[in-house]
Amino acid sequence: MADAVTVTDLVVERGRRRVLHDLSCAVPAGRVTGLLGPSGSGKTTLMRALVGVQRVRSGEVTVLGEPAGSPGLRARVGYVTQSPSVYPDLSVRENARYFAALYGRGARAADDALAAVGMTDAAGQLVADLSGGQRSRASLACALVGEPELLVLDEPTVGLDPVLRVDLWDRFHALAGAGTTLVVSSHVMDEAGRCDRLLLLREGRLLADLTPGELRADAGTHDLEEAFLTLVRRGEEVAA
C-alpha cells in the first residue's frame, strides 16, 4: 500500500519553543491512521504541517505526491479543526450547500454529507442553536462534501455520545474502504483500537508507529492505555 503522506525530519518551532523534533513518519493510503498522544505532544502541530498551514523550521512533508500546502492540494485535502468552522447564522443545510458549491457540487452531495454524520434531522436548524457535538458534526459534513482524498480530523469525536462515536468511526472506515486516507487525532486511547495504524507522539517525538495489535503485543497487555504508558516508561528508561 502506497503512502499518502510522508514526513521527513520535520522540525517545528512555535513561540520560540521546539515542538516537533526531527519527526519522520508515513501515513498509508486508504487507511485510518490515529495520531495519539497526551495533550501538548504535538498532534495538532503535525496535522497543521500536513495541511500546509504550519510554518516549519526544516524537514519535508509530502502529501499525495506534492509538497504540503501546494495550491493543487487545496481540493484534495480536507481539514477539520477542533473549533467548528461553520457559519452560525446559516442553517446546517445552508452551510453544507455553501461548501458543496465551493467544491462544484450540488445539493445532493450536501444532503449525503449531512446524512453521513447523522445530521439530516437537524438540517433546518441554525448552527447558532446547535449543541457543541452537533456543531462539530456539521463542520465535519462540510469537509466531507468535497470528497477529499486525504481527510485530517483533529479530535472529531470530542463531545459525542458513545453511539454517535461508534457511528462516526464506522463512517471513517467506510470512507477508507472507498479509498480515502484519514488521519484522526485523539487522546482517548480506547479509540486507538479503532485505527488501522497508530502514530504515538510524546513531547514532539514519534514514540511508535504500529498497529493496535502490535502495540498490545509489544507492551504485553490488552489495555491500550496501559500499553501506551508502558512504551512511555520504556522510553524514559532508555533516556535515563
Ligand SMILES: Nc1ncnc2c1ncn2[C@@H]1O[C@H](COP(=O)(O)OP(=O)(O)OP(=O)(O)O)[C@@H](O)[C@H]1O
Ligand atoms: N500558537 C502557539 N504558540 C506557542 N506555542 C504553541 C502554540 N500552539 C501550540 N503551542 C505549543 O506547542 C506544543 C504542541 O501543541 P499541540 O497543540 O500541537 O499539541 P496537541 O498534542 O495537539 O495537544 P491537545 O491534545 O491538547 O490539542 C505545546 O507545547 C503547545 O503549548
